[in-house]
Amino acid sequence: xxxxxxxxxxxxxxxxxxxxxxxxxxxxxxxxxxxxxxxxxxxxxxxxxxxxxxxxxxxxxxxxxxxxxxxxxxxxxxxxxxxxxxxxxxxxxxxxxxxxxxxxxxxxxxxxxxxxxxxxxxxxxxxxxxxxxxxxxxxxxxxxxxxxxxxxxxxxxxxxxxxxxxxxxxxxxxxxxxxxxxxxxxxxxxxxxxxxxxxxxxxxxxxxxxxxxxxxxxxxxxxxxxxxxxxxxxxxxxxxxxxxxxxxxxxxxxxxxxxxxxxxxxxxxxxxxxxxxxxxxxxxxxxxxxxxxxxxxxxxxxxxxxxxxxxxxxxxxxxxxxxxxxxxxxxxxxxxxxxxxxxxxxxxxxxxxxxx
Numbered sequence: 001x002x003x004x005x006x007x008x009x010x011x012x013x014x015x016x017x018x019x020x021x022x023x024x025x026x027x028x029x030x031x032x033x034x035x036x037x038x039x040x041x042x043x044x045x046x047x048x049x050x051x052x053x054x055x056x057x058x059x060x061x062x063x064x065x066x067x068x069x070x071x072x073x074x075x076x077x078x079x080x081x082x083x084x085x086x087x088x089x090x091x092x093x094x095x096x097x098x099x100x101x102x103x104x105x106x107x108x109x110x111x112x113x114x115x116x117x118x119x120x121x122x123x124x125x126x127x128x129x130x131x132x133x134x135x136x137x138x139x140x141x142x143x144x145x146x147x148x149x150x151x152x153x154x155x156x157x158x159x160x161x162x163x164x165x166x167x168x169x170x171x172x173x174x175x176x177x178x179x180x181x182x183x184x185x186x187x188x189x190x191x192x193x194x195x196x197x198x199x200x201x202x203x204x205x206x207x208x209x210x211x212x213x214x215x216x217x218x219x220x221x222x223x224x225x226x227x228x229x230x231x232x233x234x235x236x237x238x239x240x241x242x243x244x245x246x247x248x249x250x251x252x253x254x255x256x257x258x259x260x261x262x263x264x265x266x267x268x269x270x271x272x273x274x275x276x277x278x279x280x281x282x283x284x285x286x287x288x289x290x291x292x293x294x295x296x297x298x299x300x301x302x303x304x305x306x307x308x309x310x311x312x313x314x315x316x317x318x319x320x321x322x323x324x325x326x327x328x329x330x331x332x333x334x335x336x337x338x339x340x341x342x343x344x345x346x347x348x349x350x351x352x353x354x355x356x
Contacts, residue, residue, distance in 0.1 A: 007061075008035040009042075009089035012148055019095075019129065020140065020149040023087040034059040034087065041090040041132055050133055061085070088136065094211055096126035098155050100162045105221075106171050111178040113231050114351040117224045119174070119181070121166055123215040125199070127154075131207035139206055158203065165198045170218070181228060184218050191215065234348065309343045309355045317342070330354050 007025075012018040035058050036042045042054040101122030110117050129135055143149050143157065173191050174184070184191075196213040203210050220228075304317035310327040321328055329342045335352035345355045 005032050006035060007032060007087055008037065009040060010037070017095075017151050018148050019091050019151050019154060020135075020144070021089045021091075022144070022147040023089070024147055032061040034061060036089070039091065039093045041092055043088040043090065043132060043136055045086040045088065045136075050136065053132060088140075090129060090132050090135075092129065094126055094128050095151050096124070096211070098125040098127060098151065099123075100125050100155075100159070100166070102166050102170075103159075103163050106167045108171055108174055110180050110228070111175060112180040112351075113228060115224075115227055115231070117181055117220050117228070119170060119218060119220055121170055121215060121218045123213065123217070125162070125213050126211035127203060127208050128211055129207060130209040133207075135207035154208075161202050162199060165195055165202070169195045169198065181220055181224075182232075188215050188218070191218075231351075306343050309345065 007023055009021050009023070012021045034042060034044075034054060036054050036056045038056050040056060043050055044052045044054065099122070102120050105118035105120050108117055108119055109115070139157075140149070143153050145153070169191060173179075173187075173194065174181075177187075179187070192213060192215050195215075196210060199213060200210040305314045306317050306319075306329075307314055308322040308325060308327055308329075311322060311325040313322060313324040315322055315324070315329075319329055330340060331342055332338070333340050333347040333349060333352055333354065335347060336350040338347060338349035340347055340354060346353055
């Protein structure tokens with residue numbers, strides 16, 4: 001193989017976004033020059049051992065630059081050094097556009113509304129190779145394909161660990177701070193700081209310095225978002241209307257839905273439920289139509305009833321306990337103390353379970 005007079009790294013594989021490049025020729029004479037461009041470092045290796053790390057500048061390949069050549073007993077022929085030397089160029093520049101993201105959603109139970117949400121996150125990462133010697137000794141053999149290593153290989157190498165850290169930090173932050181999805185954005189900086197510390201430690205083990213980490217988006221699928229919005233709308237409606245008006249309104253909603261239902265049984269059940277809800281909201285008062293001339297006296301209104309949430313027996317609406325099974329009729333949420341309709345299974349204010 002011909003000897004190189006000038007060893008430099010100008011255009012790696014057509015300008016590929018490279019991290020490390022091995023010069024293709026490994027035999028040089030002692031008059032050759034090594035040129036290390038700005039933003040680069042050159043590692044000189046002989047027999048697998050790093051002999052010297054050269055910063056940017058111009059160097060002569062001679063015994064002054066490489067003292068180990070003095071130990072060679074083989075004579076020089078015409079100024080040529082017949083002993084092989086490997087030269088690796090390192091790209092020192094910052095790489096700020098490495099992309100990261102969760103490979104699959106993080107499944108969580110929303111701490112406030114007790115529904116499952118699937119949270120995803122993505123962003124960018126900025127890194128720089130800092131410990132050249134350690135990187136060469138630990139990763140070059142595993143990552144180098146051909147005569148260069150590009151940043152895409154590094155991104156692939158760390159993808160699994162970044163994904164694990166992102167999932168762990170995101171889920172623990174939401175659960176430990178008991179925040180709902182809509183409260184995440186104002187606290188992105190806290191999540192970002194926690195993730196960056198963990199990722200710094202992971203990358204540092206292989207000679208990289210993490211310059212910055214950014215979170216571009218934390219999101220959930222439209223289906224989960226619609227569920228959360230529906231809960232928020234009902235909660236806002238309840239708070240604005242108050243307990244009595246809200247129950248009455250919901251009762252009439254049932255009446256309207258039943259009236260639009262063509263099925264006879266469904267209509268009667270819907271009417272009964274709507275009447276029952278309206279009666280409860282108004283102190284169990286019966287709804288009596290206006291009197292008409294020559295109409296027969298109205299029959300006494302039947303007492304309002306509800307069904308026991310445990311055994312299903314129909315009991316008086318003002319009962320405190322079911323006379324059949326003894327179950328206590330809950331009228332106030334034990335968690336948030338908001339009024340609840342007897343027989344409901346979950347609190348409309350905080351979502352707490354009311355019936356075992």
